[in-house]
Amino acid sequence: xxxxILGGTGSIGEGFALxxxxxxxxxxxxxxxxxxxxxxxxxxxxxxxxxxxxxxxTGCKNETAIGDADLVVLSVPYGGVVPLLKSLKPFFKDQxxxxxxxxxxxxxxxxxxxxxxxxxxxxxKDHLPExxxxxxxxxxxxxxxxxxxxxxxDYDVVVCGDDEDAKKTVMELTREIKNLHPLDGGGLSxxxxxESLTPFLINLSIRNGLSDLGVKFV
Ligand SMILES: NC(=O)c1ccc[n+]([C@@H]2O[C@H](COP(=O)([O-])OP(=O)(O)OC[C@H]3O[C@@H](n4cnc5c(N)ncnc54)[C@H](OP(=O)(O)O)[C@@H]3O)[C@@H](O)[C@H]2O)c1
Numbered sequence: 370x371x372x373x374i375l376g377g378t379g380s381i382g383e384g385f386a387l388x389x390x391x392x393x394x395x396x397x398x399x400x401x402x403x404x405x406x407x408x409x410x411x412x413x414x415x416x417x418x419x420x421x422x423x424x425x426x427t428g429c430k431n432e433t434a435i436g437d438a439d440l441v442v443l444s445v446p447y448g449g450v451v452p453l454l455k456s457l458k459p460f461f462k463d464q465x466x467x468x469x470x471x472x473x474x475x476x477x478x479x480x481x482x483x484x485x486x487x488x489x490x491x492x493x494k495d496h497l498p499e500x501x502x503x504x505x506x507x508x509x510x511x512x513x514x515x516x517x518x519x520x521x522x523d524y525d526v527v528v529c530g531d532d533e534d535a536k537k538t539v540m541e542l543t544r545e546i547k548n549l550h551p552l553d554g555g556g557l558s559x560x561x562x563x564e565s566l567t568p569f570l571i572n573l574s575i576r577n578g579l580s581d582l583g584v585k586f587v
Contacts, residue, residue: 370392370393370394370439370440370542371393371394371396371437371438371439371440372385372389372393372394372395372396372438372439372440372441372442373396373398373429373434373435373437373438373440373441373442374386374395374396374397374398374441374442374444375398375431375434375435375441375442375443375444375445375453375457376398376399376431376443376444376445376446376449377395377396377397377398377399377405377408377442377444378397378398378399378404378405378408379444379445379446380512380513380516381444381469381507381510381512381515382397382442382444383412383512383515383516384510384512384514384515384516384517385442385444385515386409386412386426387412387415387416387516387518388515388518388545388546389542389545389546390412390413390416390423390424390425390426391416391421391422391423391424392424392545393424394424394425394427395409395412395424395425395426395427396427396429396434396437396438397409397412397426397427397428397429398428398429398430398431398434399428399429399430399431400430400431401430402428402429402430404428405428405429405430406428407428408428409426409427409428410428412426413426415518419518421518431453431457432456432457432460435457435460435461435464436460436462438464439464439465440464440465440466440467440538440539440542441461441464441465441466441467442466442467442469443466443467443468443469443470443493444469445470446470447470447471447472447473447489450470450489450492450493450496451492451493451496454493454496454497455496458496458497458498461497461498461500461501462498462500462501463498463500463501463502464501464502465501465502465504465532465535465538465539466493466497466501466502466503466504467504467505467506467507467539468489468490468493468503468504468505468506468560469505469506469507469508469510470489470490470493470508470564471489471508471564471567471568472484472489472564473567473568478568478572478575479567479568479569479571479572480568481561481564481565481567481568481569483561483564483565487558487561488505488557488558488560488561488564489505489560489564490503490505490529490557490560490564491557491558491560491561494557502530502531502532502534502535503530503531503557504528504529504530504532504535504536504539504557505528505529505530505554505557505560505563505564506526506527506528506529506539506543506551507526507543508563508564508566508567509524509526509527509563509566509567509570509583509584510522510524510526510549510583511581511582511583513581514581514583515546521547521548522546522547522548522549522583523548523585524548524549524550524583524584524585525549525550525551525552525584525585525586526543526549526550526551526552527551527552527554527563527584528540528543528551528552528553528554529554529555529556529557529558529559529560529563530556530557531556531557536553539551540553550585552586566584570582570583570584
């Protein structure tokens with residue numbers, strides 16, 4: 370599969386690129402081509418340095434990768450998503466788009482700040498062609514832990530979406546990351562529950578001296 374990671378130069382993009390590059394072509398995307406190419410080279414060298422297989426990580430501008438991709442990961446901060454999608458909408462066809470976007474702000478503690486649609490995932494769906502299949506996942510995974518290939522993650526990943534085939538594809542992709550366990554979280558309208566867990570986990574970490582908490586249902 371060709372996977373485009375928009376904002377792949379950032380914190381959580383790194384872990385997805387490193388973890389999926391063994392079996393998939395990664396289009397590592399940025400608003401700036403030089404940054405994308407440099408970061409793609411760094412990630413490739415990390416994998417080769419560990420003796421791991423790599424199908425290929427190619428640095429691209431966000432807009433040039435989308436048309437070629439089977440699946441697009443939206444890995445940019447909430448505040449940048451809608452403006453970015455307004456400019457990129459014409460490049461989408463019928464890809465699967467994964468939103469891991471969490472709208473939140475910090476007052477005394479972190480708070481979930483959903484848009485009027487109810488969740489970032491539903492707002493994102495409004496800004497893409499109807500043929501695109503939006504799936505929501507990975508909101509509660511720590512970027513730091515995902516990028517540490519030596520770490521045993523052992524987390525559940527709740528996957529929400531209205532297209533059952535697209536949801537199955539994302540659940541399979543999740544299983545490819547060792548010890549991440551996908552759970553079907555229902556339709557995209559359920560995404561708000563999973564998105565809102567992220568500021569809660571951050572507050573739990575801060576208040577209890579823990580770091581990079583994730584979720585496991587037992
Ligand atoms: N970090 C985590 O642990 C974590 C966990 C779960 C979910 N998430 C979610 O994943 C998304 C990415 O998080 P992150 O921590 O990886 O973010 P980040 O490192 O701050 O940013 C990721 C990339 O987004 C691009 N970007 C930044 N501002 C932008 C804007 N205004 N418009 C377009 N692109 C912009 C940048 O790429 P270029 O400059 O190269 O274009 C940047 O490298 C967020 O929505 C977050 O809620 C994060």
